[in-house]
Amino acid sequence: MWEYSEKVREHFFNPRNSGLLEEANGIGDVGSIQCGDALRLMLRVNPETDVIEDARFQTFGCGSAIASSSALTEIVKGMTLDEALQISNQDIANYLDGLPPEKMHCSVMGREALHAAIANYRGETWSDDHAEGALVCKCFAVDAVLIEDVVRANNLNTVEEVTFYTKAGGGCASCHEGIEEILAKVKAERSGPGEVSPPIKSIEPSVAPKRTLVQRIRLIEETLESIRPMLARDHGDVELVDVQGRNIYVNLKGACAGCMMEAATLGGIQQKMVEALGELVQVLPVSYMPKSAS
Amino acid sequence: MNPIYLDNNATTRIDPAVVAVMLPFFTEHFGNPSSIHAFGSQVGKAILEARRKVQALLGAAHDSEIVFTSCGTESDSTAILSALRAQPEKNTVITTAVEHPAILSLCDWLEKEGYVVHKLKVDKKGRLDLDAYKALLTENVAIVSAMWANNETGTIFPVEIMAELAAEKGIMFHTDAVQAVGKVPMDLKRTKIDMLSLSGHKLHAPKGIGVLYLRRGCRFRPLLRGGHQERGRRAGTENAPSIVALGKAAELASEHMAYENTEIRRLRDKLEQGILTQVTHAFVTGDTTVRLPNTSNIAFEYVEGEAILLLLNKQGIAASSGSACTSGSLEPSHVMRAMGIPYTAAHGTIRFSLSRDTTEEEIDRVIAAVPPIIAHLRKLSPYWNENGPLVDNPEQKFAPAYT
Numbered sequence: 068m069w070e071y072s073e074k075v076r077e078h079f080f081n082p083r084n085s086g087l088l089e090e091a092n093g094i095g096d097v098g099s100i101q102c103g104d105a106l107r108l109m110l111r112v113n114p115e116t117d118v119i120e121d122a123r124f125q126t127f128g129c130g131s132a133i134a135s136s137s138a139l140t141e142i143v144k145g146m147t148l149d150e151a152l153q154i155s156n157q158d159i160a161n162y163l164d165g166l167p168p169e170k171m172h173c174s175v176m177g178r179e180a181l182h183a184a185i186a187n188y189r190g191e192t193w194s195d196d197h198a199e200g201a202l203v204c205k206c207f208a209v210d211a212v213l214i215e216d217v218v219r220a221n222n223l224n225t226v227e228e229v230t231f232y233t234k235a236g237g238g239c240a241s242c243h244e245g246i247e248e249i250l251a252k253v254k255a256e257r258s259g260p261g262e263v264s265p266p267i268k269s270i271e272p273s274v275a276p277k278r279t280l281v282q283r284i285r286l287i288e289e290t291l292e293s294i295r296p297m298l299a300r301d302h303g304d305v306e307l308v309d310v311q312g313r314n315i316y317v318n319l320k321g322a323c324a325g326c327m328m329e330a331a332t333l334g335g336i337q338q339k340m341v342e343a344l345g346e347l348v349q350v351l352p353v354s355y356m357p358k359s360a361s
Numbered sequence: 362m363n364p365i366y367l368d369n370n371a372t373t374r375i376d377p378a379v380v381a382v383m384l385p386f387f388t389e390h391f392g393n394p395s396s397i398h399a400f401g402s403q404v405g406k407a408i409l410e411a412r413r414k415v416q417a418l419l420g421a422a423h424d425s426e427i428v429f430t431s432c433g434t435e436s437d438s439t440a441i442l443s444a445l446r447a448q449p450e451k452n453t454v455i456t457t458a459v460e461h462p463a464i465l466s467l468c469d470w471l472e473k474e475g476y477v478v479h480k481l482k483v484d485k486k487g488r489l490d491l492d493a494y495k496a497l498l499t500e501n502v503a504i505v506s507a508m509w510a511n512n513e514t515g516t517i518f519p520v521e522i523m524a525e526l527a528a529e530k531g532i533m534f535h536t537d538a539v540q541a542v543g544k545v546p547m548d549l550k551r552t553k554i555d556m557l558s559l560s561g562h563k564l565h566a567p568k569g570i571g572v573l574y575l576r577r578g579c580r581f582r583p584l585l586r587g588g589h590q591e592r593g594r595r596a597g598t599e600n601a602p603s604i605v606a607l608g609k610a611a612e613l614a615s616e617h618m619a620y621e622n623t624e625i626r627r628l629r630d631k632l633e634q635g636i637l638t639q640v641t642h643a644f645v646t647g648d649t650t651v652r653l654p655n656t657s658n659i660a661f662e663y664v665e666g667e668a669i670l671l672l673l674n675k676q677g678i679a680a681s682s683g684s685a686c687t688s689g690s691l692e693p694s695h696v697m698r699a700m701g702i703p704y705t706a707a708h709g710t711i712r713f714s715l716s717r718d719t720t721e722e723e724i725d726r727v728i729a730a731v732p733p734i735i736a737h738l739r740k741l742s743p744y745w746n747e748n749g750p751l752v753d754n755p756e757q758k759f760a761p762a763y764t
Contacts, residue, residue, distance in 0.1 A: 079671060080672075080675070081670070082741060085740070085748075086740070086741075088515060096743070104665070105744070106743070107743040125741060125743035126742070126743065127663060127664065127665055127705070127741075127742045127743055128665050128668070129665050129666075129667035129668055129684065130667055130668055130671045132665070132668075133668060133741060136419055137646055189372050274705075307618075361761055
């Protein structure tokens with residue numbers, strides 16, 4: 068069904084720091100009852116230095132939930148609370164060499180437990196900022212609740228718009244029916260007749276306009292620039308390496324490098340490129356570049 | 362150590378005798394049964410023979426009532442869509458809340474298309490309320506579709522009685538018998554069942570072959586048009602090797618029916634008791650009094666199913682779970698939810714499904730393997746302390762902020 072990385076398996080079979088931490092002074096209990104995960108994170112924080120001296124967990128959950136909990140305790144030990152608050156769920160996933168998209172919520176749960184435990188230590192109340200729904204887009208791990216919220220907040224009408232706002236549907240496209248259902252549901256709630264969402268327009272490149280190589284590269288760079296903010300949200304980046312005829316070679320950096328979504332990300336970039344250039348081009352990782360030309 | 366396969370409700374190993382009979386149909390007997398020449402007519406004869414073997418297993422009155430399809434799902438879709446198209450004046454389908462997705466997803470889609478779908482509820486043991494069912498049998502109902510046996514729990518529904526009740530009101534009755542065929546003796550000619558789905562790979566035949574039993578005289582509209590095959594009821598060139606294979610598998614299933622209901626049942630019961638006497642806070646789900654002989658579904662409280670499966674797999678033991686995490690959805694199995702199994706138990710349900718290949722030695726190994734796995738995971742669980750679940754009410758004692 069899904070393959071866990073060696074690191075996930077290792078942390079699941081030999082979890083680090085499991086069990087009760089008697090002298091804990093910060094405890095975070097979070098969970099997702101429907102999803103069947105629940106996590107108690109226990110921290111022992113040095114009140115003088117705010118350094119996390121020890122961390123333990125108890126988890127009711129699947130393999131990746133246990134592995135994420137184990138990874139989290141390893142990551143936070145020795146950090147100050149402020150450093151620990153900077154940890155994103157992607158950091159937890161990266162520590163484990165990635166998680167399947169269906170399992171990304173396990174890393175989210177880890178981050179939430181950490182925030183809850185720190186709030187508990189500081190005597191604050193913590194409340195989660197999102198509800199989790201059924202996973203719609205598996206390529207980019209976007210759930211139904213998020214899509215619905217974004218559709219409602221931005222008055223979106225088409226699958227394309229949803230893809231632009233949330234990335235959902237930008238990969239393999241098999242979730243477009245699901246996105247259309249959400250659009251229809253929200254539309255039905257809106258008063259007054261809504262716009263009919265047009266079918267996804269297929270990309271039909273017109274005859275490629277004549278451009279000099281410099282103009283072409285400039286346009287390619289501009290397009291990459293427009294994509295950058297989206298990648299940056301996931302702590303990733305992209306860099307143009309070379310343009311050889313129809314082939315555009317890029318280097319995915321940061322969290323994008325080696326990410327299991329690499330192919331989907333490149334696909335998304337390619338789609339934008341084709342639209343911007345008005346010609347059929349291929350966006351390829353630098354590893355595909357012919358050796359002689361590099 | 363040899364791996365142990367206890368996931369036979371998912372799929373079964375093809376019996377070597379079945380493989381043997383199908384092989385010549387890839388090479389020597391490759392003809393199209395529709396052809397007039399000898400290449401074709403040999404295949405046609407073999408298909409007729411296979412049809413009769415399936416007829417015998419089901420106790421159907423006529424061999425022409427057996428329609429070969431590509432899978433159980435196709436048979437299910439054909440049955441329900443046929444009933445709706447053949448009776449355009451009726452707009453309602455009755456089914457149950459615990460059907461396989463082959464039925465439930467289709468019904469959800471039909472609802473979106475404007476049809477009315479009633480899903481019968483089940484009680485804590487997974488049983489139907491026949492009075493509630495009777496009350497729903499009105500003139501708008503085009504078809505009732507209820508599974509013969511549940512794939513997760515093995516619970517058997519009284520489909521023969523339900524078919525009688527439907528027939529009294531002139532309502533068509535379909536049953537998804539994918540799990541029941543070969544394990545439950547059937548004599549369809551003595552029932553009022555109009556349509557029945559079966560799937561080859563659940564009874565030691567290959568994947569990609571199924572059957573729709575279609576009672577003679579039942580109004581029908583094909584799903585696939587485009588040829589005269591299967592008397593025009595299912596167009597498409599016959600999957601001859603798999604049809605022949607299914608014939609052989611049906612014959613073998615008839616021969617092993619008694620074995621399934623005695624020896625396999627004994628091994629299943631031994632497995633279940635062996636685990637339950639060692640593991641506390643665990644219980645069997647479904648109706649244990651009317652159940653498939655090969656299926657045991659055990660809920661282990663306060664641990665999660667995928668984690669159990671991963672640890673079992675490490676020891677070469679294959680089973681399955683109703684946990685959300687194994688299905689890729691966020692919710693635990695709809696069957697467990699329909700029975701009102703609490704979330705902390707529903708996520709920890711493990712289905713062991715045996716077959717005639719299962720041995721006593723394998724069962725002994727599983728009985729030895731399971732308790733330490735559950736103990737290990739409970740040690741990690743926040744709902745559990747050294748001596749058992751957190752006192753009184755663990756779900757109140759540990760009440761995480763649910764997101």
